[in-house]
Amino acid sequence: MTTIIDVAKQAQVSKSTVSRVISGNGYVSQESRKKVLEAMEALSYSPNLIARNLQSGETKTIGFLAQGFIDPLGIFLESFISIAKRYNYYVTLYFTDGDKKKEIDALNQMKYKQLDGVFILTRANKWEIIEPYSLYGPIATWHRIDSERIYSSYVDHYSGYLRSLNYLYDRGYRSIGHVLGNSENLNTKARIKAIDDFQQDKNIPIKEEWLFHDRARLDNGRNIAHTWHKMANKSDAMAFYTDSVAAGFISELQNLGYSVPEDVAVIGFDNSEISRLMHITTVDYSIKRQAQNSFIYIHNQLNRETIAEQEMSVQLIERKTVPLRKKELDKNASSSENN
Template identity: 90%
Template structure:
């Protein structure tokens, strides 16, 4: 079997020079690099990455865990991969389909030294089951979680959602429906508090029928549109926790003969591509920087560095689904 020593002899350079060419780390002159590459080709040498990983104790690979495709995934994954590449890390994507066993299998990749760290976009198991795996490598998530063992890049959904409701109020809307995520999530609880505070501050009446909970995101925009259609007291605006469900709601309302925003105003949350394509007013809560900060945390933990995190801001993006309403 051809070794790195054989390549060094063939190229007439040192073993360390060959190592720097293979790893991409450290300075190598163009002349020496070409000699090494020519020698590798002549000897049909292929670096033994597995052996190298075992020796160094790292794979330079971060796992990215999700149930499947959801609307923010594209933005988040693209940003995460981009910054990982900047620091010479690879990203492996795991789709679990909400299967708890498959999620544990992915977590075990850290235990068996096949991943250096893990980012969780969506989870199947409870946090108390996931947390112990942090002894094998750093774990980050964008979910809001109070944990000393798992990093969270969350933004304050209370202030972001309250801003959405204030905006709707300023535009003339008084009966507002709310489409929220899983009730157990801390972000959902923060939004519920924002709803309570908003109605108390504005002295507005509230109907329990105006709150909808969505656990899966799959086709729920359609079912919420049908429920809105059957309401005896329809809201004049709907605030969604994610753009993809808002888009499904708008699409189904059109099938039912309604028009947005003429019949009901809609505001989303994410500022994802679908909101831009469908001209949905939405809230941008720094998904890209959430992704960057999650990777920075993992990188800092693995390399004992202190790269500063990016500042995150919440911005309202005005488009066409929340027109000014005459009272």
């Protein structure tokens, strides 16, 4: 079997020069690089990456785990890959399809020195199952979790959701429906607290029929549209935990003969590409910086560095799906004057 020594002899350079050409690290003159590449081609030499990784203890590769495609995936993955490239890391995407074994197989790649670290966008296993794998490499996520072994780049969804509800109220909306994520998710619990505090502050009761919990995302916007259509007492605004479900809701309502925002106002959450395409008013909670901070954590852990994380913020992005309800505001103002 051809070795690096054979390549060095063929190219008439040192073994270290061949090593620098293969790794891409260190200076090699153009003439020497050309000799090495020609020698590798002549000898049909292929670097033994597994052996080299075992020797160095690193692969320069981060695993990116997701159950499948969700709306924020494109933004998050693009930002994660971009900053990883800046620091000379590769990113390998694993779609687990919600299969717990597939997720464990991916996490085991750190144990077998095939990955240096892992980022989890969406998980299949419980966190207590995932946590022990941090022994083999750093693990980061954007989920809000309380763990000393897994880094979380979460943004406070309480303040973001409360801001969206206050925005709807200030625009004249009083009957507001809520589409929330998995009830076990800490971000969902933060939104529920925001709803409770909003209701107490504004003295606005919520009807149970206006509260939805979405577990699968797939087609749920359409299903919620049909439920809303059948309601005798419809909400005049709907607040969604993600833009993709909001988009599905709007699209299906149009098929049912309704018009958004004339018949119902809609506000999303993510500021994803679909919200821009459909002009959905939404909340931007720094997805790009969540991705960047997740990589920075992994990089710092692997290299014992202290690169500063990016500051994150929550912003409301006004578009076309939450118009000002002037009549409602005028009526409330008149009532206050009479009192």
